[in-house]
Structures are given as C-alpha cells and as structure tokens.
Amino acid sequence: MPHDHDDHSHLDDETARVMALEKLLADKGLIDPAALDVVLDTYETKVGPRNGAKVVARAWTDPEFAQALKEDATTAIHDMGFAGRQGEHITAVYNTPDTHNLVVCTLCSCYPWSVLGLPPTWYKSTPYRARAVSEPRAVLGEFGVTLPDETAIRVWDSTAEMRYLVIPMRPAGTEGLEADALEQMVSRDSMIGTALAGMSA
Template identity: 65%
Template structure:
C-alpha cells in the first residue's frame, strides 16, 4: 500500500537566527566586494556551485560507498551515524547529530527542512537553492511523490515514501539503494555512483556504466 509518513519533530532554535544573520552579512560583504571590483559574481557563483554539487557531496559519497561495501560499517552508520561518519574524518558545524536512513525496495526516504534549511554540511556541503526554497519545503511534505517526479524519479506505487524533517538538532543522510550491477566495484568506483540528490532522497544512485 502506498503512502508516506511525515516525521516532524522540529525544535528550531537560535542557530537559525545566527545563520540568517550570517547569510545577510555574507550578502552585504559580497555586494561591497563586487562594487569595488574585488569579486566577480559569476566566478563566485561557480565556486559556490562547485561546492554544492562536487566538493561537499564527495564526503557523503565516501560514507555511502563504505556502507555499501562494508556491512559492519553500514550497521554502525545506521545505529549511530555521527561517530560512524567521524571514522572517515568528516565532522563539524551542522553535523553534530546526523541520522542515517536507508532506502529499500519497499521504502524510499526523502529529507526536507520545512521551516528553513537545516542540512548536514560535513557530508553534503552547501544546501542547493531548491532545498531552501519554499515550494520544495512545502510540497515535499504534502506531495512527496509529485516532487520526486519533478526530479525525474518515479517509484512503484507500492513503494512507501517517508519524509524526514530536519531540525537544528538532527539532520538526515539518506543511504540510497545500491544500484544493480555494482557488485565487485571498489569503494572509489562506488562513490562515483552516489549523487548529492540521492543522499537527500530526491534522486537515485547512478547505475554503473553499461547497466540500463
């Protein structure tokens, strides 16, 4: 039977006001530097985009690849993600308490922060613009299957969708399904199959080359 659960245990605290203030200061500084000719906005946007999509998520991809290839590590990750992630050297602000949730053929997890943009920076880098946008934050809860279709992800009707609402205290990391045909691949090769969106739950892991 299809359906979805919404796990809502928000406790947004002062961190968000600090984050908002920081973002305002960064934007003000960016404006000043741009006006003085010290910063090229296009180059800055490219740098941010690189960190959002490549540099930051590579940490998470290493975590997922280890979980796929090492059952003992996977068990530690699902039992208590923060110390398991620290085993690979990833820790820091916005990553003090991360919970890993695992996709299965019968269950698909998706992460949202309905009130702002809580996000596990140490493993995913900077949150993408759409993650912070009101349409995603509201629709992910009300119509997760429709949101997934917007991301070109169509799941079987029998697959249950569970939506996890990040908070200032708890952030979530989705462990995507390991793609078919990846048996025998090294951790480095497996990490190349893990996408940022698959660790948020708005995407799936890439199939290996040559696998439909």
C-alpha cells in the same frame, strides 16, 4: 521532534545582508561574481558531497560499517573524519524497494554540511519545504524520480537536533565495483532523496 532554530534566527535577514555585501564588493571590483559562483558550485556539488559519497560507498561494501551507521551514524561518520558545522547529530536512513526516504527542513534549512557540503538553493526554498511534506511523490517526479506505487515515501524533517543522510539503494549490476567507482554513482541529491544512485545529473 520540535525545531530549535536559535542558530537559524533571522536567516532571511542574513541572506539579504550577504547578497548586499556581495553586490557592494562586486561593484567595487574586489570580487568577480562569476569566480565566486564557481567556488560555491565546487563546494556545493563536488567537494562536500564527496564525503557523503564515501560514507555511502562504504556502507554498500562493508556490512559491519553499514550496521554501525544504522546504530549510530554520528559516530560512524565522525570516525571517518567527517565532522563539523551541522554535522554534530546525524541519522542514516536506508532506501529499500519498499521505502524511499526524502529529507526536508520545513522551517529553515538544517542540513548536514559535513557530508553534503553547502545546501542547494532549492533545498532552502519555500516551495520545496512545503511540498516535500504535502506531495512528496509529485516533488520526486519533478526531480525525475518515478517510484512504483507500492513504494512508500517517508519524509524526514531535519532539525537543529538531528539531521538525516539518505543511504540510496546500490545500483544493480555493480557487485564487482570497488568503492572508488561506487562513489561516483552517489550524488548529493541521492543523499537527500531527490535522486537515485546512478541517476544522470
């Protein structure tokens, strides 16, 4: 599917302007860069990804929801109350012992904010965007994910028309856990495909 980057035009210019504005406000003492970093980290790694973790845990524990998520992830996710910017069209892709899914946006940084929060810096970096496609197994290794040789890696190119949510495999030995406990095993990176559920950060 071709990229439509109308809503991502001049991304580098916008980033430069934001950084310049942040520096100006910090120089004038109007913001504390350290406090801003804490706020951004909260939304990037804690608040936002918790929505996605709820979706994953429900898919692990509710077969009807898992099927609905496969058939129409956008509606299933919106029905849980998670909608908003860059979450208009989402496809859920399921990891299995045979296939591991990895998400990238090769030309910009399309990303499902409504379920994953703010995109991490590395997701927007040129090396990740290029190498995730050309050498995904090596990239996964750098994130600490080593897969069996027989496990295929499927790379999904996120676009303005469609974004992807990886449903990681449920960790072994968790059959008796409730959804709340399962959610804690689901990281943002596992829903991008650069980690496994239950991996230590």
